[in-house]
Amino acid sequence: MSLSRxxxxxxxxxxxxxxxxxxxxxxxxxxxxxxxxxxxxxxGWFACRGDxxxxxxxxxxxxxxxxxxxxPTSSIVAWPDVRDYARTYQTAFANLGDGRPAxxxxxxxxxxxxxxxxxxRDNNIDTAALQRFNPTGGEGPIRDAVTAHVRPAAExxxxxxxxxxxxxxxxxxxxxxxxDWLTKMSAYTSSPAYARQNGKPVVCVWGFGFNDPGxxxxxxxxxxxxxxxxxxxxxxIGGVPTHWRLExxxxxxxxGNVYRSFDxxxxxxxxxxxxxxxxxxxxxxVNSPDQAECNARxxxxxxxxxxxxxxxxxxxxxxxxxxxxxxxxxxxxxGIYVSMFDEFNEGNQICKTAETQADVPVGSGYLALDExxxxxxxxxxxxxxxxxxxxxxxxxxxxxTRPTPPWVGGPPAxxxxxxxxxxxxxxxxxxxxxxxxxxxxxxxxxxxxxxxxFPQWVQVDLGTAAxxxxxxxxxxxxxxxxxxxxxxxxxxxADGQSFSTLAGSAGYSFDPATGNSVTITLPGSRVRxxxxxxxxxxxxxxxxxxxxxxxx
Numbered sequence: 001m002s003l004s005r006x007x008x009x010x011x012x013x014x015x016x017x018x019x020x021x022x023x024x025x026x027x028x029x030x031x032x033x034x035x036x037x038x039x040x041x042x043x044g045w046f047a048c049r050g051d052x053x054x055x056x057x058x059x060x061x062x063x064x065x066x067x068x069x070x071x072p073t074s075s076i077v078a079w080p081d082v083r084d085y086a087r088t089y090q091t092a093f094a095n096l097g098d099g100r101p102a103x104x105x106x107x108x109x110x111x112x113x114x115x116x117x118x119x120x121r122d123n124n125i126d127t128a129a130l131q132r133f134n135p136t137g138g139e140g141p142i143r144d145a146v147t148a149h150v151r152p153a154a155e156x157x158x159x160x161x162x163x164x165x166x167x168x169x170x171x172x173x174x175x176x177x178x179x180d181w182l183t184k185m186s187a188y189t190s191s192p193a194y195a196r197q198n199g200k201p202v203v204c205v206w207g208f209g210f211n212d213p214g215x216x217x218x219x220x221x222x223x224x225x226x227x228x229x230x231x232x233x234x235x236x237i238g239g240v241p242t243h244w245r246l247e248x249x250x251x252x253x254x255x256g257n258v259y260r261s262f263d264x265x266x267x268x269x270x271x272x273x274x275x276x277x278x279x280x281x282x283x284x285x286v287n288s289p290d291q292a293e294c295n296a297r298x299x300x301x302x303x304x305x306x307x308x309x310x311x312x313x314x315x316x317x318x319x320x321x322x323x324x325x326x327x328x329x330x331x332x333x334x335g336i337y338v339s340m341f342d343e344f345n346e347g348n349q350i351c352k353t354a355e356t357q358a359d360v361p362v363g364s365g366y367l368a369l370d371e372x373x374x375x376x377x378x379x380x381x382x383x384x385x386x387x388x389x390x391x392x393x394x395x396x397x398x399x400x401t402r403p404t405p406p407w408v409g410g411p412p413a414x415x416x417x418x419x420x421x422x423x424x425x426x427x428x429x430x431x432x433x434x435x436x437x438x439x440x441x442x443x444x445x446x447x448x449x450x451x452x453x454f455p456q457w458v459q460v461d462l463g464t465a466a467x468x469x470x471x472x473x474x475x476x477x478x479x480x481x482x483x484x485x486x487x488x489x490x491x492x493x494a495d496g497q498s499f500s501t502l503a504g505s506a507g508y509s510f511d512p513a514t515g516n517s518v519t520i521t522l523p524g525s526r527v528r529x530x531x532x533x534x535x536x537x538x539x540x541x542x543x544x545x546x547x548x549x550x551x552x
Contacts, residue, residue, distance in 0.1 A: 028298040033160040033195035034202055034237070034264065034335045035300055037126035038389035040350065041164070041340040042116070044107045044130060044146040045139075048089035053108035054141040060345060061091070061104055068092040069104070071364055076344040078310045078367070079360040080104065081352035081378035084119075086111045093361035102361040108142055110149045116342065117153035119351060119379065123386040127195050128154065128341065129164040129204055135180055136172070144184065154193035162195040162202040163188070164239070168214045174221040177205075178228055186232075197235040197263070197300075204266070205229070206239025209247075209255035222258050230263075237302065238262035242272050245290055264300035265290070266337050270348060273306075274314045276323040283327040291331050300334040305388065307338075307381045309347035310367050313443050313477070317374035318384050322402040325388035329398055336392055338385055350381035357514055365479075365513045373417070373472035373519065373549045376406040383408075418468065419530070419550040423461040428453070430542065435459075438548040444476045446546035449534070456543040459531035465494060466552045467524045468502070473532070474517035474547035475510045483511045484539025490520055492527030499531055507536070517547070524552075 029035045047059035049068065057065030063073045070092035082088045088103035096102055105112045120128065130150050135143050147163075154161045163185045167173045181203070188194055189201040196202060207215045208222040229236045241251035244259045244267055259265060267290065273279050287303055294301040305324040308314030315321065328336055343349045354360045354368040355378050369376035377383075384404045390396045396403065419439050426435035428450035435458045437445040449456035462468075471490055475481050489505035502525060508518040530550055534543035 028294070028300045029198050029263075029334065032197035033127055033162075034197050034235075034302065036335065036393060037160075038124075038336050038338060038385060038392065039127040039129050039302070040120070040125055040338045040385070041343070042128040042130050042150070042161075043340060043342050044113065044150065045143075046104070046106060046342075046344075047108045047142060048104060048106040050089055051106040051108045053106065053145070055108075055139065058091075059139075059142065074364075077347040078344050078349060079354040079364065080344060080349075081354055081359060083378075084115050084352065091361075094363050095361065096359055097356070097362055098358040107146050107149070110153075113146065113149040113153045114156070116351060117150075117157045117159050119382055120159050120341075121157040123379070123382040124389055125159070125338075125341075125382065125385055126389065127160040127162070129337070130161055131164050131166055132180075132185070133166045133168065134170040134173075134176070135184075136176055147185070147188065151188055151191050151193065155191060158193075160193055160195040162204065164204040164206055164237075166239075167205065167207040173217070174225060177225060181229070181232075200233055200235040202237065203229055203234045204237035204239055208238060208240065208258055209244065209252050210241050211250050211252045219254050219258050222255070223261065226258060226261050230261075235263045237264040237266055239266050239268060242267050242269060242286065245293055260297060260299065262299065264302050264334070265294060266302040266304060268339075269304035270306055270339055270346065273324075274308065274312065274320075276316070276320055279320070279323045279327055283331065287327065287331055287333075291333060294334075295332075302335040302337045303328050303331070303333050304337050304339050306340075306348050307350050307384075310353065310369065310371065311347045313367070313371055315369075315372070317369075317372055317376055317406050318380065318402055318404060321381065321384055322388070322404075323400070325384075325391060326398070326400045329388075329391050333392075336388065338388075350385055352378040353381070354378070363513050365515075367515050371515055371517075373470065373517075373551060374406055377408050379408075380404070380406050416551065417549045418462050418466055418552060419460045419548050422463060424459065425461075426458045427456045438545050443474065443546055444478065446476060446544055448540075449543040451540075451542045454537075454541075454543070455533055455535045457531050457533045458543065458545060458548070459491075459496075459529055460548060460550070461496065462528050462530065462550070465526045465528045466550075467526050468492065468522050468530060468550050468552055469524045470551040471503075471520045471522060471530070471532075472517055472547070472549040472551075473508065473510075473520065473545060474515075474549075475544060476546045477512060477516050479512045481510075481512055481516060482539060483509065483513070484537060485509050486534055486538075486543065487536035488520075489533045489535070490522060491531040491533060492525055493529040493531070494527060496529045499529075500525075502527070502530070505533070505535060510539075
């Protein structure tokens with residue numbers, strides 16, 4: 001399959017802000033169903049064998065849809081929390097860590113779509129953009145069926161929805177998209193739940209101008225499609241390349257007029273950012289000049305916000321996503337597009353997701369929402385999105401501090417890593433693999449002691465005494481770091497000189513299949529210095545550690 005928006009693309013984050021028009025500091029449109037609102041991308045593209053769907057297979061769950069998903073053919077990179085669904089379908093994965101069977105949901109089953117829209121209602125998510133890929137092939141009937149499920153679900157929950165065409169690999173797009181709208185999709189605009197902006201039904205076309213073979217059209221056929229929808233009274237959103245304004249990087253040349261003919265511009269961001277620092281650079285160099293030009297031209301701006309890929313450890317228990325919300329609200333964006341509600345194929349989903357290793361299949365290698373040592377409830381990223389919407393609407397003050405607790409149903413889980421960026425020391429190191437690597441936040445950098453010389457130690461100075469109750473130790477998540485057991489004791493000190501035992505020496509198994517990390521419970525003694533003393537490693541004759549996170 002050609003490059004699609006599900007593929008993570010690399011892109012420079014330091015782009016000069018060139019060719020700006022003066023900002024007018026005004027929104028092009030008043031609040032409606034997309035302006036002033038949070039929209040989530042809704043794939044709705046999962047099916048299972050046994051759900052009576054016309055596709056009769058594991059649609060988007062497995063590379064081979066005829067076979068139940070299991071490693072290594074599964075096409076998802078994160079595991080959903082399925083406890084709220086009335087019906088699920090058994091896979092070939094091993095049982096979950098707590099013994100429950102590993103089963104998955106089907107969007108062809110209407111109750112699944114009902115549950116998803118109930119979650120949107122419960123978390124104040126305003127609008128869903130229902131993804132519609134080429135409907136003329138074998139996937140057409142099931143996509144039609146899911147669309148038919150979305151309408152009553154949105155009406156019952158007071159949510160809005162609109163059709164978002166993705167033109168990826170749609171060979172005869174120019175004519176067939178018009179036929180599909182006239183003969184099928186336009187009928188949905190009669191629903192009171194169908195999104196309207198400026199009194200017009202909303203439709204989005206995603207993919208024009210991207211610099212890849214999956215969308216090969218020149219500007220003329222693309223402009224024809226935009227003009228055709230607008231002539232039929234639609235408010236047309238463009239899902240455009242990140243660098244649409246300068247027509248560089250992921251954008252083809254010559255599409256400037258196409259981009260600027262949309263009523264709203266929504267640039268793609270998945271694969272472009274992965275840290276809060278990336279977000280800040282894009283805010284300065286890309287989003288701000290984008291917003292200025294849109295304001296000057298009377299175009300609404302709907303930037304993309306993403307939670308981050310669970311498997312790549314980007315989420316930072318919500319801090320990565322919240323930084324984006326903060327930046328886009330202070331920017332003055334007319335709306336925000338969250339990518340995505342249910343994108344388990346690239347790990348950027350906000351809907352309910354496995355909380356801990358007890359909730360993922362044994363041996364699957366999937367990480368859960370607690371991958372950085374902070375426990376997050378399954379619905380956390382929907383709650384975070386709801387708070388982002390409240391900030392967009394001015395219902396809460398603009399704040400760079402995330403207001404959403406990761407855990408509900410009990411006392412908030414401690415979620416501040418006391419060791420991050422703190423001073424470190426070690427008994428020895430090999431080459432450039434120094435102790436600072438254990439607190440730098442990079443899962444792939446690591447400390448390694450002198451070889452063949454146990455015991456060895458590494459320690460961190462917290463700066464002030466804290467009641468440390470939990471230590472999370474990690475090795476790089478790359479499967480090349482084969483399973484190994486390291487023998488470790490945890491020591492604490494108030495002055496960095498005299499140490500007492502916080503956790504006695506024990507063997508801890510580091511396994512890439514479960515994230516290559518271990519958690520050690522500590523007694524809560526108040527210490528400033530925490531030392532890990534290593535006396536063995538079955539995988540290498542030295543002490544090794546890529547991450548040390550400490551929580552009070």
